[in-house]
Amino acid sequence: MEKYIEVFIKAFNSSLHWTWKSIVFEVNPWYTNFFWGLIVISLFVWGLEVVFPWRKNQALFRKDFWLDGFYMFFNFFIFSIVISGFYKVLGLLFTDLGITIKSLVLLIFQSCQADCNYWCFLYC
Amino acid sequence: MFFVLLDFVQWFTHILLHKFEFLWGFHKVHHSVKEMGFAAHLRYHWMENIFYKPLKTIGVMLVGGFEPQQAFIVHFGAIAIGHLNHANIKITWGWLKYIFNNPVMHLYHHAKILPEDRANGVNFGISLSVWDYIFKTNYIPENSGTIALGWENDEDFPKGFFQQLITGFVQNKKR
Numbered sequence: 001m002e003k004y005i006e007v008f009i010k011a012f013n014s015s016l017h018w019t020w021k022s023i024v025f026e027v028n029p030w031y032t033n034f035f036w037g038l039i040v041i042s043l044f045v046w047g048l049e050v051v052f053p054w055r056k057n058q059a060l061f062r063k064d065f066w067l068d069g070f071y072m073f074f075n076f077f078i079f080s081i082v083i084s085g086f087y088k089v090l091g092l093l094f095t096d097l098g099i100t101i102k103s104l105v106l107l108i109f110q111s112c113q114a115d116c117n118y119w120c121f122l123y124c
Numbered sequence: 125m126f127f128v129l130l131d132f133v134q135w136f137t138h139i140l141l142h143k144f145e146f147l148w149g150f151h152k153v154h155h156s157v158k159e160m161g162f163a164a165h166l167r168y169h170w171m172e173n174i175f176y177k178p179l180k181t182i183g184v185m186l187v188g189g190f191e192p193q194q195a196f197i198v199h200f201g202a203i204a205i206g207h208l209n210h211a212n213i214k215i216t217w218g219w220l221k222y223i224f225n226n227p228v229m230h231l232y233h234h235a236k237i238l239p240e241d242r243a244n245g246v247n248f249g250i251s252l253s254v255w256d257y258i259f260k261t262n263y264i265p266e267n268s269g270t271i272a273l274g275w276e277n278d279e280d281f282p283k284g285f286f287q288q289l290i291t292g293f294v295q296n297k298k299r
Contacts, residue, residue: 038203045162045207079173
């Protein structure tokens with residue numbers, strides 16, 4: 001159990017750390033900076049909307065502009081920090097489960113070979 | 125290659141989000157947008173991240189079990205195309221519209237009134253439109269850009285962030 005908690009906290013911290021590093025421009029190489037990359041793309045597309053609007057009567061700060069702006073950062077950063085720990089724990093759980101099943105099968109198989117039990121083989 | 129495969133997997137997931145009532149309950153958040161603009165791209169329920177994950181993981185496994193080094197280009201490209209698809213700009217990319225998704229096509233994905241025989245939705249494309257043309261889920265009757273968005277009887281859908289955070293779990297009204 002302790003192992004899982006440890007993995008969870010570690011993954012959580014590393015995503016938090018990565019996001020923070022992106023914000024303060026400490027990502028190498030610089031063009032893989034996801035945080036500022038998202039902002040630059042957003043400003044660029046918004047700029048296009050301002051200069052070449054399709055629906056001319058739509059406000060620059062359209063309905064729910066700020067709600068959606070918040071969603072951008074929530075879904076890409078806040079949520080991914082929270083979920084990263086869960087994914088890592090899940091991954092570890094599957095690996096452990098796989099190993100447990102494998103060793104269990106091996107154990108049964110070995111004991112079968114040991115006493116040559118017909119029924120045992122049948123159930124393997 | 126990675127980009128095309130991942131896009132197909134997401135297109136398929138997107139269809140599932142529309143097809144199953146349970147999944148649609150979450151995907152409604154994204155369809156509650158009433159006026160389109162670039163940021164509408166990322167208004168979606170946090171559960172969607174989880175729904176997209178399994179098929180995405182399978183996609184990654186198919187290309188060798190890890191994301192290529194240049195994956196960031198794919199991610200940035202997908203964000204840029206996704207932003208444009210939701211933006212208040214009329215771009216259709218000329219004949220490339222049969223390959224790439226665009227704002228005109230995607231606006232109809234958000235249309236409130238759907239054709240009767242396609243009540244589950246149209247134009248499911250994410251970055252690429254080609255899947256919709258191959259599987260005949262494409263639908264662009266006109267391009268004025270002034271159609272109503274949402275779904276029928278969407279008036280009582282929660283409008284605030286925190287209510288939308290738990291929607292899909294607590295309320296499941298018909299589409």
